[in-house]
Amino acid sequence: MKQKTANLLKKAVLMAKKSQEWSDFELPEIQAEYTKNDKFGDYSSNIAMVLAKKVGKDPMEIAEAIKDAICHSERSEESRNIKSNDTITESFANAQDDTVKNFEKIEVAAPGYLNFYLSKKYLQDVVGKINAEKENFGASQKGKGIKINNEFISANPTGPLHLGNGRGGFYGDSLSKILRKAGFDVTVEYYVNDAGEQVVKLGHSVLKDGEKVYEGEYIDELNKKFGKIQDVREVGEKSANYILENIIKKTVKEKMRIEFDEWTSEKELQKKGYDNRAVEMLKKKGFTYESDGALWLKTTEFGDDKDRVLVKSDGKNAYIAGDCGYMLDKIERGFDKLIMGLGADHHGYVSRLKAVAKMLGFHGDFRIILSQLVRLVKDGKEVRMSKRAGNVVYIDDLIEEVGHDVARFFFLMYSPDTHMNFDLGLAKEQSQKNPVFYVQYAHARICSILQKSLSANNKQESASNDINLSLLSHEKELDLIKELNKFPELIEEISESYEAHRLPHYALKLADKFHSFYDACRVIDEENPELSKARLSLVNSARIVLAETLRLIGVSAPKSM
Secondary structure (H helix, E strand, C coil): CHHHHHHHHHHHHHHHHHHCCCCCCCCCCCCCEECCCHHHCCEEECHHHHHHHHHCCCHHHHHHHHHHHHHCECCECHHHHCCCCCCCCHHHCCCCCHHHHHEEEEEEECCCEEEEEECHHHHHHHHHHHHHHHHHCCCCCCCCCCEEEEECCCCCCCCCCEHHHHHHHHHHHHHHHHHHHCCCEEEEEEEECCCCHHHHHHHHHHHCCCCCCCCCHHHHHHHHHHCCCCCHHHHHHHHHHHHHHHHHHHHHHHHCCCCCCEEEEHHHHHHCCHHHHHHHHHHHCCCEEEECCEEEECHHHHCCCCCEEEECCCCCECHHHHHHHHHHHHHHCCCCEEEEEEEHHHCCHHHHHHHHHHHCCCCCEEEEEEECCEEEEECCEECCCCCCCCCCCEHHHHHHHHCHHHHHHHHHCCCCCCCEEEEHHHHCCCCCCCHHHHHHHHHHHHHHHHHHHHHHHCCCCCCCCCCCHHHCCCHHHHHHHHHHHHHHHHHHHHHHHCCCCHHHHHHHHHHHHHHHHHHHCCCCCCCCHHHHHHHHHHHHHHHHHHHHHHHHHCCCCCCCC
């Protein structure tokens, strides 16, 4: 409804502009936002104040003209007489836009706001809609026919995954689920850097020679397996493959519960000639030049801070050539949008990767999501999980300590572009102080209520066709429905902004609205069976939306706790 309200406003502004003979102006972006206080309605817009300077009139006068355009139709004489605070009734049957029928009233408030109040009928119908559509509620065809490649984690196969990988991994996985809910064709991908110098460094580390870089218990285990091999690169390649297959993939699938559609190998892309093909393409397009015996890429022409060496003076491809080859591979697979999740230490890669994409002919939406650093804290102080030497905390250890659901929910509560303190004490709290348990408890409570109703009435479903939803008129009932009504809008907005962190906060708000409703309204009332049916239908709709929200976050929805 938020977007529909914005569209309604846009039409009304154009109508008012014509009828009021306002001076010509370029139409600004028009938005309707949720109000923070219910007394100002459900949606509000400041468009009248935005237009004040353009039109040269008082914002209140402009707001009244826009409201008049919304409410009045040339085919409805009766609607012309409706004032600012009048209730919208059947006189709007012939209004300019069907959206207006969903509002009880539209008010103009100083200094020029337009406030929209949803009707009880509209809200009551939302309950029926959710029960009818079930888990499909909130799904859309917004992304129909649009292919997205969502690549994330992509950590080098030189050791176990750490907290930063966990943060980016959970975020990417949840975002993929949300995008699929919105109808997009999403390929979830992990890029394996198994051809670079880090593989050689891993070999040195396993052989424990003077050039070792990596250390830890896993290096000791690899030394036992491959330490007798003399060739450093061979040791590195065998070790990298072992780490990928027996450590990283196991962590991703069993611990993090992420399913990747593709595991793309840098080494295999090189064998297929993607790197060299990309280099030749860039040469032909005129995006390269020679200097100091090396071949340089003109990334500064596309926003990079400096040009990059593409082919080194010794004739070997530089690291960025691999990025070019991988980008060419994605382009040839026909993706319309690209998402790439990177760690905070890859900030310098953003501009060059976007430059490479443009040079190779990708003109779709390409967004890089950087996950900032994570600190593990307890009682306000940084802590280390000292199972292994060093400062690195592995995601396996954290999940083992606090559980998958808690780890995932906590990580997803924060926007990836913010530094995060992971509160270990709160994460281990087995009470409603813990936000995950608070949300899961709401779902379990709902399931318990529905189970009791089934036992009491010996029915198989809590919803039926003879339910009188018009009985749902209590303030707390309507508050809960309004929150449920936001779910489809939220999915659509996240599919555009990629702000997956908004979903856990929605889950918390929905749980809060449900608990508030349950404390105020008796659900199973033998003296009022018709009201009980209506409230059970509302409870079931809350179950459906909360369970689907948890599914998209990637955590369980327990039926009992």
